[in-house]
Amino acid sequence: MDSAKHLMVDVEAAGKNPSAALLSIGAVFFDPATGGMDESFYAPIKLSSSQYYGGDIDASTVEWWMQQSDAARAVFSDENRSSLKYVLEEFSKFIKVCAGDHDVYVWGNGPAYDNAILSHAFHKTWVKQPWSFSKDTCVRTMVMLGRELGIDPKNELPREGEHHNALDDAIHQARYVSLIWQKLFAVHQ
Template identity: 35%
Template structure:
């Protein structure tokens, strides 16, 4: 499997947002089959200490999400540098990495790596955008039944993989 879906949960919606959860799942775009997964919750304080930001609108948005989504962010948080180092051990430059959109998930993640003075673990030339793919057949995502906990980074990865696979399959049929 040479595709990797990445999803973040953040405390802002800007380039240098604090990341509170990072997930990734490898997959085959042609079959929708998934492989190994990565999931980690990140200490908000460590993100702030690194210079990543929080905004009030996002905090208010999180307060309106389900208890399940909010509580899932509190289990076993680690320092942002440890999370990035761990993710670097999981990801590699062979993957085509996907984000929703590439400049949100992948851009924010790259900015965190830069702030931590760590090299990114993927090849920037292999970045792919979920939103661009979805735009070719928007009705697929619009009619997709979400499974799991919305705004849980791991659940979001699995759902994004499935509607991307369906879209890819229809485009290529």
């Protein structure tokens, strides 16, 4: 792998827009060329704190959450929930410690979801975002490329962990992005 580090992020939120109130952040450093996983981060966030910092709560998303498993909904009452600002400061420290002087490519699901929600939250809390906007990278684009290559590990790879747990989702996404990456670059190895 080059000198850049790859970080898969997943957020759980109470809305679908970039201003959605965050419920949790999960992230894992990974090497898409090998599928290897490194350090991970998980933090649940107090919904009231996310709302305080301008996070929007969408009724249809709350109704959707009410239909999810007990394990997924546990994020709302997790005793380890912290304020949005504190979690973002800790997330920033995590990235800086793990990446050092390396560039960090931050992978998220879609140009308007994970990365956009995180960017909005960093902005609203006055915490400096620890990666450049030019390093935002899209999981959905990789899935599309994989399907063009005739593979669909997003849907075919056996799922481990809890659906809608931000860290479990980030790990699963890193696994299938790595498989697509390896297929894309197989001819160059």
